[in-house]
Amino acid sequence: MTRLSSRQFLVVLEHDDGVERVAVEFESHASNVGEARRFVRQRLVGWGLGKDDAFIDRVVLVxxxxxxxxxxxxxxxPPNEKETVGVALAFKRDFALGLVVTDNSYGAPIPRIRPSVGAVRGRGLALVNAESDGWAATPHPEGEGGWGKGVWAFFCCPQTVVVPELLPQPE
Incomplete structure (x- = not known):
């Protein structure tokens, strides 16, 4: 497959027929990052992308x-008010998977050019860029008149396997 632009991924995954979608919200706490990882891993396995597949590991890392x-x-x-982070997946079999994480901030993600060798922060977007087949940030309408952003990551899909209905499915 020729490398697609982020815009091409977005157009297909947001508007094409045959795209399977799922979304969930988590309270905005570091302790919920693991819950988001489990949710995405289970959904990808449910879509037939393989339990220990390197593809799933890339998606979960991003x-x-x-x-x-x-x-x-x-x-x-404010810290005493509840706030959520959204996680959504858009999957078109044998084409691509889109992952979008939404928050309430307008601030566009800014990749650091070169984090220092000893830095413990500042490598996240470089990792997203290296592990995904493209990424983009888009404005995201929130409820109650507010706005935020969505940060998408795109992955060209490997061939899927059919998961027999008789096997136990992840919950």
Whole structure:
């Protein structure tokens, strides 16, 4: 497959027929990053992408970085008020998977050019860029008149396997 632009991925995954979608929200706390990883891994396995597949590991790694960034940088409400981070997947079999993480901040993600060798922060978007087949940030309408952003990551899909209905499915 020729490398697609982020815009091409977006057009297909947002508007094409045959795209399976799922979305969930998590409270904006670092402790929920693991819950987001489990949710995405189970959904990808349910779609037939393989339990221990390197593809799933790439997607989960990118998700982890994006959710962590949303929790750390995307919070707009005072600490005592509830705030959520959204996670959504759009999957078109044998084409691509889109992952979007939404938060309430307008602030566009800014990749660091070169984090220092000893830095423990600042590598997240470089990792997203290296592990995904493209990424983009888009404005995201929120309820109650507010706006936020969505940060997408795109992955060209490997061939899927059919999961027999008789086998137990992840919950």
């Amino acid at each position: 998700l982890s970085e994006l959710v962590t960034n949303a929790v750390v940088h995307g919070r707009t409400r």
